[in-house]
Amino acid sequence: MSEAAVFLVMVGVFVLLAMAFKVPIGISLVFSSATGMLVSGRSISLRHLTEGSFGYFDTILIILTAMIFMKVIQMSGLLDTLTAFFIQVFYRKKGRLLLVVMLLIMFPGMITGSSTTAVLSTGALVAPVLIKLGLPRLKTAALIAMGGIFGMVAPPVNILVMIMGSGVDMPYVGLTVPLLVMVLPLAAGTALWLGYKDINIISETKMRHILPPSLYQKFGLRLFLPLFLVFFLLLGESLFPRFFPRLGIPAIFLLGSLSGIFSGKRFNFFAATQNAVQEAMPILCILAGVGMFIQVMTLTGARGWTVISFLSLPPLWLYAGIALSMPLFGAVSAFGSASILGVPFILAMIGKNAVLTSAALSVVAGLGDLMPPTALAGIFAAQVVGESNYFKVLRFCLVPALFELIIGIGFLVLTPYIDKVI
Amino acid sequence: MKNKGYLISAGILLVLAFLWAGLAGRAFLKMFREESLRPSSGLTSKKMLSDYASVLTNTPGDTPVFVYEGSKKGGRALILGGTHPNEPAGHITAVLMLEHIKVQNGTVFIIPRANNSGFTHSDPQEGNPQEFFLKTSTAARRFRFGSRLTNPVHQWPDPSLYINPSGQKLSGAESRNLNRCYPGREHGTLTEKIAFAIVRLIQEEKIDLAVDLHEAALEYPVINAIVFHEKSAELAAIVQMELQAEGFEFRLEVSPPNLRGLSHREWGDFTPAFPLLLETANVSQGRLKGKTSQELILTGKDKFYLRAFELGRLFVPYDSRGIPLKNRAASHLAAVSTFLANMAFFAPEKKIHVTGLPRPEDLIKNGLETYLVPGSFSDRDQVRKIHIILHGQMPLFSR
Numbered sequence: 121m122s123e124a125a126v127f128l129v130m131v132g133v134f135v136l137l138a139m140a141f142k143v144p145i146g147i148s149l150v151f152s153s154a155t156g157m158l159v160s161g162r163s164i165s166l167r168h169l170t171e172g173s174f175g176y177f178d179t180i181l182i183i184l185t186a187m188i189f190m191k192v193i194q195m196s197g198l199l200d201t202l203t204a205f206f207i208q209v210f211y212r213k214k215g216r217l218l219l220v221v222m223l224l225i226m227f228p229g230m231i232t233g234s235s236t237t238a239v240l241s242t243g244a245l246v247a248p249v250l251i252k253l254g255l256p257r258l259k260t261a262a263l264i265a266m267g268g269i270f271g272m273v274a275p276p277v278n279i280l281v282m283i284m285g286s287g288v289d290m291p292y293v294g295l296t297v298p299l300l301v302m303v304l305p306l307a308a309g310t311a312l313w314l315g316y317k318d319i320n321i322i323s324e325t326k327m328r329h330i331l332p333p334s335l336y337q338k339f340g341l342r343l344f345l346p347l348f349l350v351f352f353l354l355l356g357e358s359l360f361p362r363f364f365p366r367l368g369i370p371a372i373f374l375l376g377s378l379s380g381i382f383s384g385k386r387f388n389f390f391a392a393t394q395n396a397v398q399e400a401m402p403i404l405c406i407l408a409g410v411g412m413f414i415q416v417m418t419l420t421g422a423r424g425w426t427v428i429s430f431l432s433l434p435p436l437w438l439y440a441g442i443a444l445s446m447p448l449f450g451a452v453s454a455f456g457s458a459s460i461l462g463v464p465f466i467l468a469m470i471g472k473n474a475v476l477t478s479a480a481l482s483v484v485a486g487l488g489d490l491m492p493p494t495a496l497a498g499i500f501a502a503q504v505v506g507e508s509n510y511f512k513v514l515r516f517c518l519v520p521a522l523f524e525l526i527i528g529i530g531f532l533v534l535t536p537y538i539d540k541v542i
Numbered sequence: 543m544k545n546k547g548y549l550i551s552a553g554i555l556l557v558l559a560f561l562w563a564g565l566a567g568r569a570f571l572k573m574f575r576e577e578s579l580r581p582s583s584g585l586t587s588k589k590m591l592s593d594y595a596s597v598l599t600n601t602p603g604d605t606p607v608f609v610y611e612g613s614k615k616g617g618r619a620l621i622l623g624g625t626h627p628n629e630p631a632g633h634i635t636a637v638l639m640l641e642h643i644k645v646q647n648g649t650v651f652i653i654p655r656a657n658n659s660g661f662t663h664s665d666p667q668e669g670n671p672q673e674f675f676l677k678t679s680t681a682a683r684r685f686r687f688g689s690r691l692t693n694p695v696h697q698w699p700d701p702s703l704y705i706n707p708s709g710q711k712l713s714g715a716e717s718r719n720l721n722r723c724y725p726g727r728e729h730g731t732l733t734e735k736i737a738f739a740i741v742r743l744i745q746e747e748k749i750d751l752a753v754d755l756h757e758a759a760l761e762y763p764v765i766n767a768i769v770f771h772e773k774s775a776e777l778a779a780i781v782q783m784e785l786q787a788e789g790f791e792f793r794l795e796v797s798p799p800n801l802r803g804l805s806h807r808e809w810g811d812f813t814p815a816f817p818l819l820l821e822t823a824n825v826s827q828g829r830l831k832g833k834t835s836q837e838l839i840l841t842g843k844d845k846f847y848l849r850a851f852e853l854g855r856l857f858v859p860y861d862s863r864g865i866p867l868k869n870r871a872a873s874h875l876a877a878v879s880t881f882l883a884n885m886a887f888f889a890p891e892k893k894i895h896v897t898g899l900p901r902p903e904d905l906i907k908n909g910l911e912t913y914l915v916p917g918s919f920s921d922r923d924q925v926r927k928i929h930i931i932l933h934g935q936m937p938l939f940s941r
Binding site: 358 | 608669761764830
C-alpha cells in the first residue's frame with residue numbers, strides 16, 4: 121500500500137472511531153496508529169507506539185502540573201483576590217485593562233516559549249476579571265488562547281525559531297525586533313477587537329457589587345507565594361541559567377502548587393490534584409495518541425509523503441502551502457510543525473534572510489496550537505472559562521488567527537524589503 | 543456493586559498497562575546492550591574518557607578511547623565517531639579504523655561512541671529502527687541506531703532555553719546535543735561533562751589533528767562537506783583537492799564564528815589542534831524520508847528524496863542508486879586517511895603514518911561486511927536477527 125493510502129486509512133479509521141462510534145479521541149488515535157502499521161505491512165510494535173507518545177512526555181508533565189497549579193490558586197483564594205485587585209484598578213479604563221491583560225497573558229509564554237504555560241497560569245488569573253467586567257466567556261477564552269500563542273511567539277524565548285534555527289545552523293540572534301514588529305500589533309489589535317465592545321465601564325457601586333472576596337487583609341503577601349515562587353523560578357531559569365538550578369517547568373509548577381498549601385485558605389491538596397488530573401486526562405490522552413500517530417506516520421513513510429507533497433507545490437503556491445500546512449501540522453504539535461515543515465521551508469527560501477524567514481514562519485506555526493485535535497491553547501482556554509466545547513472558543517479565534525496568518529505570510533513575501541528596513 | 547465494577551475495570555487496565563510497559567520496556571532496554579568493539583593488533587592502550595575528567599567516572603557518558611601509538615615519533619590525531627548516534631557512517635568509520643589501523647609514525651586516538659548515552663535510545667516520532675545488522679562471513683554484526691541527543695533518562699529535564707558554555711542561546715533539547723556543548727563544563731550537565739572531557743583529552747594529549755565524523759540530511763546545506771576552523775583552512779583545502787582527484791566530492795565550509803558550541807569552532811578556539819568536521823549525506827535522518835527501515839540506513843535509497851532532488855530541494859546529487867552506508871563510510875575513510883597523510887606537509891615532525899586501513903574504493907566495491915571483523919555465532923539474539931533479516935519480518939505483536 122502506498123504511503124498516501126496508509127495515511128488516508130489512518131485518518132479514516134480515526135474519523136470513523138471518533139465521530140461514528142464516539143470512541144475517545146486519544147483511544148481512536150491509538151487504534152488508527154495500530155491500523156497504520158498493519159496496512160503498511162508491519163506488525164504492531166508496542167515499542168513504536170510507546171516511543172511516539174514519549175515525544176510529548178515533557179508537554180504532558182507541564183500540562184498536568186499547570187492544571188494542579190491552577191486548581192491550587194483557585195482553592196487558596198489567590199484567584200479571587202487578584203481578580204478583586206484588577207477590577208478595582210481597571211474598572212473605568214477598559215482600553216488599558218485589555219492591553220495590560222494581554223501582556224500579562226503573554227508574559228509566561230514569552231519566557232518559556234509555551235502557550236500552555238501562559239494559558240494555564242496568567243490566563244487563568246485574568247479570566248474572571250474579564251468575565252466580571254462583561255466580556256462573554258467564549259470571547260474571554262479566545263483572548264486568552266490568542267494571548268498564549270502570541271506569548272509563545274514573542275521574544276525573548278521563541279522555541280519555534282530555535283527549533284528551525286538548529287535545523288539550518290542559524291544562531292538565535294537578531295530575532296527580537298522582527299518578532300516584536302509582528303506580534304505587538306497583533307496582540308494589541310486582538311485584545312481590543314475581542315474585548316473593547318463588550319467590556320463595560322461601570323460605576324463604583326456596581327464594581328463593589330461584583331467584587332469577589334479578597335483575602336489579602338487576612339493573609340497579606342503570603343497569599344501570593346505560589347505566584348511569586350513560580351515567576352521567580354521561571355524568570356530565574358530563563359534569565360540566569362548559569363546560576364539557577366535547572367528544575368524544568370513541571371517541577372516549578374509543582375513547587376508553586378505545594379507552596380499554596382500554606383499560603384491562604386485551607387483546602388484539600390489531594391482533592392485538588394485529583395480534580396486537576398481528571399480535567400487534564402482527555403487532553404493528555406490525546407497527546408499520547410497524537411505522538412503514536414506521528415510515529416507511525418514517520419515509520420510508514422506517510423510523514424515523508426506529506427512533506428514532499430507540500431514541497432512539490434509550484435513556487436507561486438509555496439506561500440499558500442506554508443499558510444495551509446504549518447498550522448494544519450500543528451494539529452500534531454506546533455513544535456513538530458516547526459521542525460518537520462519549518463526547516464524545509466526555510467531551505468526552500470534559502471535566498472532570503474533566514475532570521476526574518478524563521479521569525480515569520482514561527483508566527484504561522486504558532487497557529488498550530490489552535491488546530492484540533494490537540495489545539496492546546498484553545499482547549500485549555502476553554503477549560504479556564506468552564507466551557508466544555510472548545511470549538512465554540514475557536515470560532516472567536518478565527519479572525520485574529522486569520523490576521524496572524526496574513527501578517528506571517530505577508531512578512532515572508534516582503535522579507536527582501538523588510539530586510540532593508542529592520 | 544458499581545464501585546466493584548469500576549475496581550475490576552481499573553484492575554484489568556492496570557494489568558494491561560503494566561504488561562504494555564513491560565514489553566515496551568524490554569525493547570527499550572535492548573538499546574543498552576553495547577555492540578562489540580574489536581580493536582586491531584596495533585592497539586597500544588585502551589583508556590576511558592573519564593581518565594581525562596574524573597567527573598565522568600561511572601556515568602553513562604563514559605566511553606572507551608582506543609590508543610594506537612607508532613614505534614616512531616610523529617603527530618597526534620583524534621578521530622571521533624558517534625557524536626550523533628543517528629549518523630551511522632561516522633560511527634562505522636571509527637569502528638572500521640579501530641579494527642584495522644596500525645600506526646607507524648605518531649599516535650592515533652579513536653573514540654567510536656563519543657556520546658555513549660545517545661546510543662541507548664532512539665528519537666521519539668522518528669520511527670527509526672533501534673539497530674541495523676551487517677552480515678559478515680560468519681554472523682551478523684549488530685550496530686545501534688541511536689539518537690542525536692543524550693538519553694533523557696541520563697539528563698533531564700531540558701531547560702526551556704539552553705545557553706551553552708560559549709553563551710549561545712539554543713532550544714532546550716540542544717542541551718543534550720554533544721556538538722552544541724563545547725568546550726563543555728566540568729561540573730555541568732552530563733553532555734557538557736563529555737564535551738569537557740573531550741576538550742581536556744585534546745589538550746592533555748597534545749592532539750595536532752582532531753576530526754569529528756558526522757552525517758546530515760540531504761536537505762541540509764552543509765553536506766558532503768569538510769567544515770574547518772580558520773586555522774585548519776590550508777589543510778582542508780589540500781585534502782579537498784586530493785579527495786576530488788580520487789573521486790570523492792567534498793565542499794569546503796568555514797566554521798561560522800558566531801555559531802558557538804560546535805566542535806570545529808570550540809576545539810579550534812580552545813585547543814592547539816587543527817579541528818575538522820566531516821559531513822556525508824544520510825537519507826535516514828532526513829525529514830523527507832519514506833518508510834523507515836534497516837534497508838534505508840544501509841542503502842540510502844528513498845523515492846521521496848529522489849522527488850526532492852528533481853524539485854531542486856537537495857544540496858547533493860541524488861539518483862535511484864541512493865547513497866549507501868558503505869559509500870558514506872568510504873568517503874569518511876578517504877578524508878580521514880588524507881588528513882593523516884598530509885600532516886607531515888605542515889611539519890615533518892608531525893608526520894602520521896598509518897597502515898592496514900581498507901582502501902575506500904575497495905570498501906565501495908566489496909561492502910562494509912568484507913572489512914568488519916566477523917561476528918560471532920555465540921550470540922543467540924544475533925542469530926535470531928539474521929533469521930529475521932533473511933527470512934522476513936518480526937512476528938505479530940513484536941516488540
